[in-house]
Amino acid sequence: MCALPLVVVVLKAFESGAGDAFALIWRPRIGELLVNTVSLLVLTCVISTVLGVGAAWLVERTALPGTAFWRIALVAPLAVPSFVNSFAWSALVPGFEGLAGAVIVTSLSYFPFVFLPVAALLRTLDQGLEDAARALGHGPWRTFARVGLAQIRPALLGGVLLVALHLLAEYGALEMLRFPTFTTAILDQFQVAFDSRSGSVLAVVLMGIAGTVLTLELLARGRVRHTRVGSGAVRRVTREHLGRATPLALFGLVALTALALGVPAWSLGKWLSRADQASEPANLGPTLWSTLSLGLIAAVVTTVATVPAAWLIARSRSWFAVAVERVTYVAASLPGVVVALALITLTIGFVRPLYQTTTVLVVAYAILFLPRAMVATRAAIAAVPPELGDAARTLGDNPVRAFLRVQLPLMLRGTMAGFALVFIAVTTELTATLLLAPTGTHTLATAFWHASASLDYAAAAPYAAALVVLSAPLTYLLLHGRNEESRT
Amino acid sequence: MTRRRTMILAAVVATVTALGLSACSKSLEATGDLDKSKLTIYSAQHENLTEEWGREFQDRTGIKVQIRYGDDSSMGAQIVQEGTGSPADVFLTENSPAMTTVQNAGLLAPVKASTLAQVGDQYHPSSKNWVGIAARSTVLVYNPKKISEAQLPKSLMDLAKPEYAGKWGAAAGGADFQAIISAMLATEGEARTSQWLSGLKSGAKIYQNNIATMKAVNAGQSAMGVIYHYYWYRDQALDKESSGNTKLHYFRNEDPGAFVSLSGGAVLKSSKHAADAQKFLAFITSKEGQKALGTTDSKEYAVGKGAASDPKLPPLDSLQAPKVDPFKLNGPKVISLMTKAGIL
Numbered sequence: 001m002c003a004l005p006l007v008v009v010v011l012k013a014f015e016s017g018a019g020d021a022f023a024l025i026w027r028p029r030i031g032e033l034l035v036n037t038v039s040l041l042v043l044t045c046v047i048s049t050v051l052g053v054g055a056a057w058l059v060e061r062t063a064l065p066g067t068a069f070w071r072i073a074l075v076a077p078l079a080v081p082s083f084v085n086s087f088a089w090s091a092l093v094p095g096f097e098g099l100a101g102a103v104i105v106t107s108l109s110y111f112p113f114v115f116l117p118v119a120a121l122l123r124t125l126d127q128g129l130e131d132a133a134r135a136l137g138h139g140p141w142r143t144f145a146r147v148g149l150a151q152i153r154p155a156l157l158g159g160v161l162l163v164a165l166h167l168l169a170e171y172g173a174l175e176m177l178r179f180p181t182f183t184t185a186i187l188d189q190f191q192v193a194f195d196s197r198s199g200s201v202l203a204v205v206l207m208g209i210a211g212t213v214l215t216l217e218l219l220a221r222g223r224v225r226h227t228r229v230g231s232g233a234v235r236r237v238t239r240e241h242l243g244r245a246t247p248l249a250l251f252g253l254v255a256l257t258a259l260a261l262g263v264p265a266w267s268l269g270k271w272l273s274r275a276d277q278a279s280e281p282a283n284l285g286p287t288l289w290s291t292l293s294l295g296l297i298a299a300v301v302t303t304v305a306t307v308p309a310a311w312l313i314a315r316s317r318s319w320f321a322v323a324v325e326r327v328t329y330v331a332a333s334l335p336g337v338v339v340a341l342a343l344i345t346l347t348i349g350f351v352r353p354l355y356q357t358t359t360v361l362v363v364a365y366a367i368l369f370l371p372r373a374m375v376a377t378r379a380a381i382a383a384v385p386p387e388l389g390d391a392a393r394t395l396g397d398n399p400v401r402a403f404l405r406v407q408l409p410l411m412l413r414g415t416m417a418g419f420a421l422v423f424i425a426v427t428t429e430l431t432a433t434l435l436l437a438p439t440g441t442h443t444l445a446t447a448f449w450h451a452s453a454s455l456d457y458a459a460a461a462p463y464a465a466a467l468v469v470l471s472a473p474l475t476y477l478l479l480h481g482r483n484e485e486s487r488t
Numbered sequence: 489m490t491r492r493r494t495m496i497l498a499a500v501v502a503t504v505t506a507l508g509l510s511a512c513s514k515s516l517e518a519t520g521d522l523d524k525s526k527l528t529i530y531s532a533q534h535e536n537l538t539e540e541w542g543r544e545f546q547d548r549t550g551i552k553v554q555i556r557y558g559d560d561s562s563m564g565a566q567i568v569q570e571g572t573g574s575p576a577d578v579f580l581t582e583n584s585p586a587m588t589t590v591q592n593a594g595l596l597a598p599v600k601a602s603t604l605a606q607v608g609d610q611y612h613p614s615s616k617n618w619v620g621i622a623a624r625s626t627v628l629v630y631n632p633k634k635i636s637e638a639q640l641p642k643s644l645m646d647l648a649k650p651e652y653a654g655k656w657g658a659a660a661g662g663a664d665f666q667a668i669i670s671a672m673l674a675t676e677g678e679a680r681t682s683q684w685l686s687g688l689k690s691g692a693k694i695y696q697n698n699i700a701t702m703k704a705v706n707a708g709q710s711a712m713g714v715i716y717h718y719y720w721y722r723d724q725a726l727d728k729e730s731s732g733n734t735k736l737h738y739f740r741n742e743d744p745g746a747f748v749s750l751s752g753g754a755v756l757k758s759s760k761h762a763a764d765a766q767k768f769l770a771f772i773t774s775k776e777g778q779k780a781l782g783t784t785d786s787k788e789y790a791v792g793k794g795a796a797s798d799p800k801l802p803p804l805d806s807l808q809a810p811k812v813d814p815f816k817l818n819g820p821k822v823i824s825l826m827t828k829a830g831i832l
Contacts, residue, residue: 029830095709175696188661188832192561192823198832277727348570356575439528439556439575450535453697 002331002367005342006207009334012200012345024201029185033202037181037209040102040174041167047107048163052114053156055256058249060122063239070253071119075112075479077260079471081428081445082109083172083452084464088267090176091457102179108260109173110166114159116478121155127238154221158375161217161329165371168210168333172430172449182206183335187431190337203338210333214326268468271461282462283447291427291443291470294358298365299423303373303415305366310377315386325374332371336432339364343436361436368432369425373418380414381407420474427470444470526552527764530567530576532560532663533622533751537788538580540780541772548771551764560586560663561819567756568593577759578768580621580751583667585819587752591617597757600766606773611750611791613815618754620814621772622781623789624716625807626668626747628737629702634711640737644668644714644745645676648687656712657693657701660831664698664716664749669826670817671747675810678825685829694831703730714745718787721800725785740808748809751788 014021059070077085086105090096129151133143149156171183180188182202189199242249275282309328313321331339343364347355354360384407392402430445437443442450448463531538535557542553556576558566564586567574572595581587590596596617604612604619611620630640635655641647647656659665673681693710695701701713702720723731739745753772755765771777778795781788789804790797797804826832 027830029827029832032830094707178693178695185832190562191559191661191663192666192826192832193565193820196565198827344566344569348573352573355570439554453699 002328002370004346005331005334005339005367006327008342008345009200009203009207009338012197013204015197021197021201021204024198025205030202030205033180033182033185034205036099036179037168037206039099040106040179040181041164041209041213043099043103044106044110044167045160045163047103048111048114049156049160051107051111051256052159053118053152055111055253056115056119056122058253060119061239062249063241064246064249064253071479072476073257073261074115074119074253075475076472077109078112078424078478079468079475080109080261080264081172081464081467081471082106082166082170083176083428083430083445084268084448084467085109085264086173086176087448087452087457087460087464088264091267091271092263097178099179101177102174105173105177106167106170108263110163111260113162113166114156117155117159118152121152125151157217157221161213162372162375164213165210165329165333168206168213169335169368171335171337176452182209186335187337190341199338199341203334206334206338207330210330213333214329218322218326264464264468268461268465271457272465274458275462277458282459283442284462284466287442287444287447287463288466288470290441291445291467294361294365294443295423295426295470297358298362298369298426299419301362302366302369302422303377303419306370306373306377306418307381307415310374310381313374314378314381328370328374331367332369334368336364336368336429337435339367340432340435356436356438358438358441361433361438364432364436365422365426365429368429369422372421372425373415376418376421377411377415380411380418383414384410417478420477424471424474427467523552523554524575524760526554527577527761527768528575529553529555529578529580529768530558530563531555531580532558532563532582532586533580534582534784534786537780537784537786540784541768541777544777544780545768545771549764549767551767553768561589561666561823564589564819567595571595572758574756574758576756577761577765578753578755580753582624582751583663583749583817584752584814585667585670585817585822586663587618587754588815588817589819590754591615595757597755597759597762599755599769603766603770603773606770606775606793607791608793615815618752619769619773620750620791621753621769622751622778622786623791623804624664624718624749624751625789625804625809626739626745626749627715627717627720628712628739628745629705629715629720629731629734630712630737631705631708631710631734633733634708637735637737640712642739643741643743644672644739645680645684645743647712647714648684648691650691652712653687653691654693655710656691656714657695657704657710658688658714659697659701660688660692660694660826662697665714666819666822666826667749667817668714668744668747670819670822671749671810671812672744673818673822673825674812674816675742675744678821682825682829685825685831689829689831699730702734706730706733708733716749717801721787721798722785725787725800738802738807742808742810744810746807746809747812748789748804748807750791750814 055074058064059067059074082105085108089101089105129147130143133147138146169183171187174181175184182205186199186202189196189202309324313325343360347360388406389402392406393399397405428445430449433443433446444463444467448460448467451460451463529538529542538555542555545551546553560581560583564581567576567579567590579590598616599612599619604616607620612618628640641652646652669681672684695704698715698719701715704710705713717736720731720736723729753769755762755769759765773792775792775795778790778792781790782798787798787801789801823832
């Protein structure tokens with residue numbers, strides 16, 4: 001299912017021969033987009049890593065006050081869609097645009113993807129390993145580099161991968177900041193010619209970049225095991241006292257939170273209070289309702305659909321399982337519009353009655369956001385010892401009953417985190433929704449986009465605020481699911 | 489669990505998902521999906537204008553309408569892809585190239601003669617497959633603090649000169665701008681247009697749309713911008729927040745920069761509500777229908793016979809627009825030239 005759009009895009013790009021497609025790839029504009037996309041990718045991934053790991057270390061491994069508060073405050077930026085963030089920044093700072101603007105906005109929006117898994121892992125690390133390193137004569141920095149970093153590597157890479165895939169598919173935030181990447185160029189192509197070959201060629205290049213990122217992550221992950229053999233007693237980590245650096249560290253966290261949450265909050269507040277200046281009053285009720293129902297349906301469908309594949313991947317590391325996993329990731333790095341266009345081609349050609357129905361929209365959401373559910377569900381399944389299911393079977397349960405009674409409850413928490421990620425993603429999705437939504441259906445994101453495209457900040461603010469309010473409770477779910485999972 | 493059982497379980501879950509999916513979406517479809525009994529309008533025109541036309545038409549005739557919004561080029565291409573099975577009954581555009589695309593695909597039905605008679609002969613193509621519903625003029629918006637009136641270019645073509653590099657902007661990705669380029673292509677030819685586009689690529693700032701362009705000029709981030717007239721007049725009529733520091737410059741003299749673009753309306757050949765669709769076109773080009781151009785603050789020019797445009801606008805016939813045939817403007821050619829220039 002996820003591979004289908006990829007196939008459609010590639011076929012379309014090479015429709016009139018490889019030579020033609022090559023001519024479309026080999027032109028200065030592509031070079032320009034490549035430089036932009038890659039510099040954004042590298043800079044934002046590095047900055048997100050520094051912010052995410054730094055904040056996670058401060059919160060989980062030092063004696064700074066307010067651990068519980070910071071855990072929430074540093075995940076909360078996930079509730080602010082990146083295009084709302086860039087709206088807030090450009091409404092605040094005139095002339096805020098280009099690479100610098102794009103890096104600032106995307107880093108502040110996406111660093112929680114790194115913070116969340118790294119913090120969860122740091123909390124459960126075994127102090128013993130670090131003590132051993134110290135006893136072997138390493139200083140604190142080398143200890144962190146050789147033991148700490150090695151241990152958090154899988155979590156860190158997973159987080160960075162999510163950031164990278166988000167960046168590749170990002171449209172709204174970058175369009176607003178006048179920073180062209182492959183994705184915004186694909187949207188331009190769509191606007192001038194709907195489903196053009198040139199757009200498909202751009203999408204193929206984008207798929208290539210996504211493939212490269214995924215391969216790099218796979219290579220970087222390596223085959224090293226970092227788990228403990230045998231249960232034994234894990235020594236709780238000791239928290240470092242920062243001494244005189246404490247105020248500085250606290251200031252860092254406060255500043256980060258202020259930039260990531262304070263700026264959008266301030267900007268939204270300002271424009272909400274000027275709602276009377278809006279050219280047209282917000283039509284919140286129906287928009288909120290359609291966003292909520294689409295989000296719920298798509299999140300349930302996606303999460304449930306993930307379970308079989310996640311099961312396969314968590315329980316076996318065959319090349320087939322890995323391939324399945326990676327294909328879903330590539331589809332997710334495509335901008336919504338590409339998947340949407342592929343689905344339109346398919347529905348117009350083969351299943352006409354489904355054209356412009358909610359069903360197709362939900363399928364598009366599932367394809368786009370499967371990896372988010374996958375990451376969480378896989379971890380949840382991995383955390384359920386297979387022996388428990390077998391035990392239930394020996395006690396007379398049939399397989400289905402054993403699954404429902406034993407495994408399902410155990411994986412529920414982690415799966416809920418996946419549900420939350422998908423729900424947030426659906427409510428903030430823009431380009432696929434614009435294209436596939438049935439005539440007359442508007443979501444908060446499309447309504448916001450419509451108002452903000454004419455730079456009517458006062459008209460856009462209520463929709464943005466509603467989006468944030470809708471997503472906020474789910475970040476809690478995210479935190480909760482993660483906590484549970486890390487304790488097992 | 490053994491592998492086989494896992495597979496069985498996977499199959500069960502997948503089936504349940506599929507069933508759930510169809511059930512859920514059924515319930516939502518009842519409220520959101522396309523209603524085949526209604527007159528379906530694909531509109532690239534302004535939302536408040538289309539909304540007003542739809543509402544008034546519904547009140548007068550009792551015919552229910554539903555509107556899908558999009559942009560000229562993408563919506564035109566979408567209708568072409570949908571082909572004869574398109575759900576659209578009526579197509580409304582902001583500029584004519586997208587309409588020409590759909591016409592060339594052979595998807596438009598002839599517009600009723602009485603409707604064509606409601607607008608001047610210059611506002612419908614000889615093919616009689618669509619009808620003009622409004623018009624808009626190209627203007628140069630400039631910030632007098634950044635550039636004096638004397639320094640302004642005499643022609644749109646001059647903007648590509650090195651002396652203006654870095655001083656102007658345009659929404660080059662949008663259909664409005666592409667319509668202007670298609671007029672340039674018609675009057676100046678391919679070589680000069682290509683040359684001008686490479687000047688744009690190196691010397692102009694590309695903005696998201698006309699409003700962003702105007703706001704950038706207003707804020708002094710850009711000295712000049714190429715936009716359509718109505719954005720400026722609309723903001724002037726409100727609080728001037730986005731145009732208070734700016735003035736308009738009309739090129740006149742049949743310059744490509746004085747191009748007047750025609751918005752179009754058409755009925756799809758495949759329409760299941762052809763009679764109602766024709767009624768809708770008849771209504772929006774009528775004197776009453778054209779009034780909405782004034783009441784909704786759209787500030788576009790009326791094209792109906794005897795229909796008055798907003799008095800604040802300079803009269804349409806005083807703009808000395810270049811004599812191009814709006815019915816032959818070549819959208820695809822413009823897009824390929826812009827792709828070659830590295831703008832798209």
